[in-house]
Amino acid sequence: MTPVLRTEGLGKAFTLHLQGGTHIPVLGGVDLAVHPGECVALWGPSGAGKSTLMRCLYGNYGTGTGRIILRHRGADLDLATADPRTVIEARRETLGYVSQFLRVIPRVATRDIVAEPLIARGMARDEALARATALLHRLNLPERLHALPPATFSGGEQQRVNLARGFAPGYPVLLLDEPTASLDAANRAIVIALIREAKAAGAAIIGIVHDAEVREAVADRLFDVLPQQDAA
Numbered sequence: 001m002t003p004v005l006r007t008e009g010l011g012k013a014f015t016l017h018l019q020g021g022t023h024i025p026v027l028g029g030v031d032l033a034v035h036p037g038e039c040v041a042l043w044g045p046s047g048a049g050k051s052t053l054m055r056c057l058y059g060n061y062g063t064g065t066g067r068i069i070l071r072h073r074g075a076d077l078d079l080a081t082a083d084p085r086t087v088i089e090a091r092r093e094t095l096g097y098v099s100q101f102l103r104v105i106p107r108v109a110t111r112d113i114v115a116e117p118l119i120a121r122g123m124a125r126d127e128a129l130a131r132a133t134a135l136l137h138r139l140n141l142p143e144r145l146h147a148l149p150p151a152t153f154s155g156g157e158q159q160r161v162n163l164a165r166g167f168a169p170g171y172p173v174l175l176l177d178e179p180t181a182s183l184d185a186a187n188r189a190i191v192i193a194l195i196r197e198a199k200a201a202g203a204a205i206i207g208i209v210h211d212a213e214v215r216e217a218v219a220d221r222l223f224d225v226l227p228q229q230d231a232a
């Protein structure tokens with residue numbers, strides 16, 4: 001089966017220009033391949049580069065070397081070299097990302113934040129709001145909060161808004177950065193169910209999942225991210 005997302009020889013280093021140009025190699029020779037319907041958990045010690053790899057996969061960080069190949073609109077797209085407009089299009093249609101923290105948009109109601117990616121993909125506004133509301137309910141976010149901007153919400157409430165926004169569209173590829181870090185056991189179980197349903201629908205999922213119970217419940221395999229000083 002063809003992977004929906006793969007990297008070939010991916011490398012990334014940071015150069016600290018304010019620190020005399022200090023060069024920090026973080027990723028080197030990363031060959032990752034994820035197939036439809038599977039969940040791969042990134043694995044490695046703190047500081048190994050798991051979050052950096054996630055940000056490269058989403059196009060937030062430029063890469064130093066290698067390619068990031070995404071199946072998008074039936075063809076291979078190299079995210080490492082794609083122009084910004086194509087990256088935005090790929091994010092709208094193919095590649096979702098649930099970061100650990102919600103990037104709060106001032107004055108926008110929670111249900112609109114969740115519905116926005118659905119509307120961007122062409123869903124009618126009423127239908128998108130209904131889907132957003134249903135998902136927020138499923139994640140136990142009280143109805144009274146749906147009309148409020150999430151700036152003042154608790155960490156766990158904000159994480160659930162983020163999860164609803166990430167899961168609502170049914171992206172073919174979904175990146176999850178610590179999706180249950182701020183959640184209690186009941187909500188963790190709901191996230192496990194959402195991940196399993198997404199996999200059953202054919203999504204390829206890459207996650208950083210420190211919680212062993214969640215990881216064992218959803219991950220089909222681990223992918224080692226090696227610290228560069230160890231890999232050298």
Ligand SMILES: Nc1ncnc2c1ncn2[C@@H]1O[C@H](COP(=O)(O)OP(=O)(O)OP(=O)(O)O)[C@@H](O)[C@H]1O
Pocket residue numbers: 014024026044045046047048049050051052053
């Ligand atoms: N923007 C940046 N500028 C400079 N160095 C960075 C930057 N982002 C990450 N690093 C460095 O890259 C290395 C990898 O960081 P990263 O956050 O990817 O690790 P991680 O495996 O996700 O760690 P953890 O499990 O602790 O979250 C660290 O040494 C970190 O200091």
